[in-house]
Every structure is written in structure tokens, then in C-alpha cells.
Amino acid sequence: MSKKYLFFFCILLSLHLDAQIARDSVLKIGYAGSKPFVMADDQAKGIAPDIWKEIAFNAGLNYKFKPYASISEGIVAVQSGELNALIGPITINSERATNVSFSQPFFDTEMGILAPIMEQSLWDRIEPLFSLNFLIAVLSFMLLLTFVGLMFWLVEGRKYPEDYGHKPSKGIGSGIWLALVTMTTVGYGDMAPKTTAGRVVIGSWMIISLIMATSFIAGIATTLSLTGQSEKTITQLGQLEGKKVAVPNYKKMLENFKAVGGIPITVDHVEDGYTLLVEGKVDALVYDIVPLTYLINTEPNPDFKLSKRNINPQHYGFVFPLNSELRHTVNLELLRLKESSEIDQIITGYVQ
Template sequence: MFRRFILTVFLLISCPFSSILLAQSEPIIEKTPLKVGVVGYLPFSDYNEETFRGISVELWQEIAADANLRYSLIAQPGIQVGIDGVVAGELDVLIGPISITTERFQKVAFTQPYFNAQIGLLVSAEKVSVWSRIRPIFRVAVISSVGGLFLILFVVGNLMWLAESRRNPEQFPRQYIRGVGSGMWFALVTLTTVGYGDKAPITKTGKIITSLWMLTTLVAASSLTAGIATVMTLLLSAEVIKDFTQVEDIRDKQIAVVSGTTGEKWAQIYQSRVLPSPNLEQAIERLKSGQAEGVMFDVPALRYYLYQNPTAPLKIADLAVSFEDYGFILPLDNKLIRELDIEIVKLKQSGRLEEIIEREIKGDFENQ
């Protein structure tokens, strides 16, 4: 009797602990399917005719199958839209080529990184055309400078003609066109400090105008000479520099980016003239049409584009902007994070993740 009593007490005490241990050892099984947002670009993700594919999609499918997770895939129009969906509770997970950044860590949680990517620059591979060489001459700044110079010469020429034509008609004829022309010639040779000596003022007013003009040309001549030298250097150089070899080369350049990506952030950091685009295709079209001098984006996507479009006159510049890791996104303090991390590490150690990447990219990295 006493033994039965002791056994009963022992069972009553041990039952709660047994249930706790069992609960801890069981995998997490969601009662409702997870809402998984899919964002990005090939070779990582793509949505076509109700079918999802890509490295990120296949990786998630492997993880979900091994962890017994039920889910539904939902296409997202952009990374920022997907992140906002996770923050608002509209999505449980966001998958795709999503760069892990400190700014995003403040809003959401990331899994273990599953891919290391580089931010690069897509540029034109075409040879420099004649128009590219002479185009600096037709810039607004150059044209306006030349126009302004002509206007000043015209004004000075008129003043000299008014001051000298009556008492000095041999050098400044009384006829308006000839006289003003002589005045402009006099102003021009004075500006260039050539001073042929074929014309000289004899009136007090003419000498005052000439003195003021000479003082003005001391400043104007140096600026004009520097501007002309710059334009001529570009015009006569054997090749217009279009290659980007260091990040400083993109300063003040027209760089197309995809809105909301880290490529846009880096273009702003390096003080480029940023041209936001809704997607990679439109950004590349801006480069092809000459609106942009480069496209800043993730190198895997740029390489994949070149792999799919081998005849495109484009290339990836020998320039490393930044290196970033890709991860999946979940809400902060989500209980699935640890389990997903374990599954990603398993796929890495088994070599399965590398197999997925190589198959999706189809040897692109080795061929580029």
C-alpha cells in the first residue's frame, strides 16, 4: 500500500517535467501556413505564371521540407515593400537576395547568411565614339561661356567705336559694322594679351575704357584659358575615360540604381548623381540609352543578366564597391529564427546549398 502511494506521488511530480521536456524536443509546427514573401531577381528569385524559382526559393523549400513547415509564397514588388510587410505583420518570412544591414536590423531579424555577394557597377563596353569626344564642346556651360564672351566683346567694341570713331576714323571707321568690328578686334587682342598694335585709342574716353577692359581681362583671361585647356584636353585625348577602377571615379557621374536597394545607398555615399529606377531592367535601359553612365547593383544579378544577354554591349567594371551577405527576414524575436539558422547551417555543411547555387547559376560565375 505504501509502495503504491510513493509510486503515485512520483508519477504526479514527474508528469509536468516530462511534458516540458517533450515540448522542448519537438520541432516547431505552425498551426497556420506561414506567409512567405518572395522578393528579388534571378538567379535568386523569380515569379512567372504562378511558379516561383531561384536560389532563395529552392533553399526555402529545402528548409521548410526538413522542418515540416507549411507555407504559401507571396510575390512582393520590392525589398522595402516586403520589409514593411514583415514589420506590419502581413508576412511571416521574407526570402530573396536581401542584404543584411545595420539599418534593417533595427526593424527586423535576419537568419544566418546563405550567400556572400558583391555590389558592382555595370558599364558600357562599346568603344568611344567621335561624338563622345567632341560632346564636351557642346555642353551648356561651354556654350554659355562662349556666348557671354562674344556679348562682352560686342559691348566693348561698341564703346570703343563711340569713343574713337570721330577722332580716330582710320582705326575705328565711322561705318557702324566696320567700326564695331574694329572695336571687337581691339577688345579681343587685348583680352588675349597679344596686342598687335595695329589699333590704339587716342581719346581720353577710349583710354579709360581700354584701361578698365585691360584690368578686367587680367581675371577673365586666366579663367578662359583654363576652360579652353580642359575642353581641348578632352577633345584631343586618345580616349575618353569611361572605365571605373576605383569608387572615387563614380563621383558626379550619372548612376542608375534600383530604388530601396543597398546599391542606391552606396551610390549616394560616393556622391553620384543617382537615377532611381523601379527595377533592374529599367536601370539597364537607362545605361543603354545613354541616360546613365553605369548601373550599381548586386554583381550576381549583373552577371546573370550578361549570361542571359551575351550580345549586350555591357560589362562589369573592375570595381568592388562593397561586399554584403544575404539572409532571410523574420519579425524581431521570432521563435523560428533558431530553427531556420540550424537548417541553413545543415545545408551549408552537407554541400547541398552549394549544389543549389551552382545549378541555378549554371556555371555563370566561372564563365564570366
């Protein structure tokens, strides 16, 4: 009986020692990414390091930070066994998940568009009046006016040539003039229908022209009003056709930009994209809304406008080697931090 107790005691002691060794061992934690998730210094500051510090404190983990120039380099280090984990704004996707494992998301985000503010010129405001659709509408109206003038001449002009003229061209022209005068309700009194058929035609035209003129003028006013309110500044995905855009190196995002005719230029950090934008080498910068907001808050620039758009929503998590036992501990602590709203408080501390 004593041998059985001794056997179980040895097993429990072994498990305790293994757990203690695992807890006392120093974990190698890499970090990479853009501000404010990771600050570019050796102090390991930012949203991701602060979240990890809370996790490590609650779980009793010993660790040592190591910075990496890019997330891709850090992931390679995790794959090779150089790191126990990589933290930062790391997008969870299927391509990466084939080689490494992820924690549950600690942050869900969406993209923003940062672009120079473009003021409208006079031509930009009146350009819709020279569009193909507008010209077709004007041409259609002129054809209808000619048809009504022809009808006036057919029912009135041949009976009263002294009013409409003896030639068809002059008669139809007089009919068009009567149609215009009637439509605009000017009523010069120089011409008026004398036959019953003429009164029917002009009465019908009064009703039709009233509706048409009102709709036509309202359409012009609406077009000019919307043109005046709109701006040339790039604020949505559809405006990126033929434009050079600095974007993170995400496969799905690159495919989306190519689909709308954009010319994506990949950058590793939001600061790199911002430099290209300031230097005029790209027309817009599309990046995670949090780093963009942080950038605009720390380096205000009245020449740029930030637009929040639901483009490729991203889920950020921490990276671990495949079959990592550490991942379960981190996931458990992440859940607790989410439930206590501590993650939200950390993020708010960097981005108001």
C-alpha cells in the first residue's frame, strides 16, 4: 500500500516540478508592427506589449522582449523556434495559420483611407452639365419640342399660313416657338390656336411641358447641388481606380484594390505609407484605422482627410508555434481581460 502512495506522490511531484520549471523559464516574446500597437523603441511600449504585460502578470509568466523590423520576420522566427510568441497588430488569416497558430483576437478593426484634400474647381462643378447623359436629355427634349411644333403646324399652319408661314420650315419653326412660349408660360400673345384640334394639342402640351420642365429643372438643380457638396478627395474604395495607393501587404486587400483598378504599393509600416503620401508618390494611404488615427493625432496635417471605411475588416491576434501549450494560457487571460474591459482601457489610453 505504501508503494502505491509513494508512486502517486512521485507523479504529483514530477508534475509540480514540470509546471514550476515551465513557469520559471524565460519566454522569448517578439514584437513588431505599427504605432500605437507597437512603439518603435527598445522599451516595448504600445497596445500589444501592454496587453502582454497584463497577461504575463496574471499568469505568472517570465519573459524577455525582442523587437523585430517587421511582422513577417517575427513570424519566421516563431516558425524556426527562436520565439515562443510574437505580439503586435498581426492579422489572423488562413495563409499564416498553415504555419503558425494564433491566439483568439484581442482586437477587431477596419481600414481607413487617408488622402489629400482636393478642392473643386469651377469646371468640376459644371462638368455634369456636359456629361453624355445630360446631353442626351437635352437632345431628347429638343426632339420632343420639334415634334410638338410639327403637330401645331399640321393642325393649324396649313389652315392659317399667314400666322405660321407658307413654307414648311417656317411653319414648323413657328410651331416650335409657340411650344416654347406655352411651356415657359410667357404668353406673348403673338400666336394662339384657333382650331379645336390646335387647342387639344396645345392643351395636352401645357400639361406635359409643365411636368417635363419641372422635372428637368429639378434634375439640373439637384445635379449642381450634389456636385457642390461632393469633393474630389478620395474617401471610398470606388475612387481608387487608376490611383496609386499605399497599403499593408495583405493578400486579400491587394486583390480587392486590383479588382477596382487601383495600383497598390505595399508598405510594412503606416509611417512608410505616410511618407510616400506626403512626398506625393501615392494618391492615398489605406491602413488600419487605429494607427491612422494615432498618426493624425500625433502629427496633425490640415491638408489630409481621414475617412473610416469598412474595407477588409481585420482581426488581430498573437502568434505561437503550432501545438504551443502557451497559447491556451494566453487565450484564457485574454478572455479575462476582455470581460473586465481592461483591453478597451489600454486601447483608449493610446487612441482617444
